[in-house]
Amino acid sequence: MADNKKMVEAITPMDEDFAKWYTDVVKKAELASYSGVRGCMIIRPYGTALWENIRNDLDSRFKKSGHENIMLPMFIPESLLQREKDHVEGFAPEVAWVTHGGDEKLPERLCVRPTSETLFCDHYHDIIHSYRDLPKLYNQWCSVVRWEKTTRPFLRTTEFFWQEGHTMHETAREAMDETEQMLGVYADFCEQSLAIPVLKGKKTDKEKFAGAESTYTIEAMMHDGKALQSATSHYFGDGFSRAFEIQFTGRDNTLQYPFQTSWGMSTRIIGAIIMTHGDDNGLVVPPAVAPIQLVIIPIAPHKPGVTDAAAALKERLKSFVRVNLDDSDNSAGWKFAEHEMKGVPLRLELGPRDIENNQCVIVRRDNREKTVVSLDELDTKIPELLKAVHDGLYQKALKRQISMTYSAVSMDEIKDTAESKPGFIKAMWCGNVECENELKEKAGVTSRCIPFEQEHISDNCVCCGKKAEHMVVWGKAY
């Protein structure tokens, strides 16, 4: 395409500067803009609409598995945060303390919640007394604050929006099942709704959540080969229950501590969408969560009948597809580029020639394939094409992930691979944190997860050479 270059001048090409490409897309797709507050962004209507669709989809999956929504305070008293030792140690450096206007008499400091385990536990202490009170399957949609040193839109912001599920169970088995079930919900959501293939696995002790007994994760590979932790699900055992003295009378009339889980997915997932599906023309939004699934662009709208036909078409389509009509004064070419930057999955062009022939042209965002479709067949063709875009995105992402996954059997090999080829590296590990640290220091990679689907790469730890316990996927992460 002759004008291809001119068309994309607004967005820095990925190969030239990936970080700049990312922020260009965030801005040009009108997802977010910076605010006057350090590290905090304004999520603009288009970004908010995307988040709402993500939220509604996830929320209905949570409800289907029996969870209820709840809303807790955004402030945590200092004493409450400190109740569980590992937890407070993990979060202390990034906690935002609230300063009260010079009131010296306040009983204690408050912080803005960095996560709500402690608040939930405080509440569970009050409401859990009998095995009949269990399980408690709660979820909260809210924002939390973590005072991070450096921030990037969606990937790491000072305040971010998320959901946090917090559940309490009678037995360890049940809590463990819940932990795994919710990881599965996230993985399904990513694959079915976001067209993002993910790797399911367990975090090493070094990488696990502060206060958790074990942390499970889904890791997705971004366009540049770096990993993005897309959601986590934690099993707490009864650690917090003991710290918060949450006890119930069991079926055998003994006092017992309940077992706990928590799990979360945040607006960071929008960063995953951008960096998994986006290209040099901008964002590509997976159809299931796209605020606009199809945009109608009238060609030569001043010609008689075109505007009316486009408006009538929109009315007809809106019962089964999220459709927008761009009837602005901009030229057709401008509109093409605009909606491509915003990642609208399908574009429908309707011009005088089409109307004459009772047809239109539909263009896929993911591969730019044009299809001439009879206006009579739109009801079946549009859903088909949306599905085709979804499948196309998923397959492309999966192929990339496979082609950028390597394996290594020695320190030299893992080091060479990490330096020369961005991506995931499968290598065996003995289970010692010393080796994990050494790999980070020497090869610059961290453990992303111990995948559920284990493979045998070699017999011995890639670092120390002792007998290996697990295959670990290593890489660079966001």
Added chain:
RNA sequence: CGGGAUGUGGCUCAGUUUGGUAGAGCGCUUGGUUUGGGACCAAGAUGCCGCAGGUUCGAAUCCUGUCAUCCCGACCA
């Protein structure tokens, strides 16, 4: 939190070295011609030069502080 860079109409930037009436392109508004890959013509509007102090007859320009953003590290969802 360390190292580097940058804040000037909505956006991208010039002007700062050597203090002296606030600039350009794009965008915006109005009118007209256009529209199948970011159209064109004409007229118009838009600025306490990031913010706060200081030096000076006079500050976008010099000094001090502060806030924000970007890049590279360390820390983290």
